[in-house]
Amino acid sequence: MTHLHVTAWVLGVILLIVSYVMYKKGNKAGKILHMVLRLDYLLILYTGGDLFAEYAREGFPFLGELIVKGIAGLWVIAAMEMILVKTSKSKPAKSFWIQFVIAFLIAVILGFFRLPM
Template structure:
């Protein structure tokens, strides 16, 4: 695995930790701390987008799995959108079930393609 792959996986791991902390803080009634953690999470999204874009760019050089890499990239963006949607609905007091469902589906697609099908993953 390349350094960029490590950066991408680490950034995603950090994103899920920050997402969980933000959800827990909000449910505990600490909205200000939750907002601060969410802002840090949004900075982490920049690392994810940069490293993910670089990984997809590597597939443009005559790779037979370019289509899968593009779908994985779109699913990764969907994960970020689902995380943001879930946090936004949580803060507004609206039901978050649809956000959680989308997050799980997008995450499964991303993990299966990233670690199971595309080169550079763990498999």
């Protein structure tokens, strides 16, 4: 399940960047890619929830860090969505980009360097 989760969020970041570029160019394909990204959010949430349950079932000693990583992951998804919504309405999204980078770094550092799976 870990590989599917990593693949899903890598696909999510790629779709975010491509959708963002399409919205900036005024291309209608950005809206379609945004919808595909929303479907990818569901896959990310499902696999992340499954990994969370697997950790919790084993009586994981770093439960606090696991909860922080889960919250950071939800924060990443919210920031991604707000970036595209603001961009589609031609409003500035700089604050959401900053939030995205911070939350993404927290999630990646905890996921790859701190938590075992």
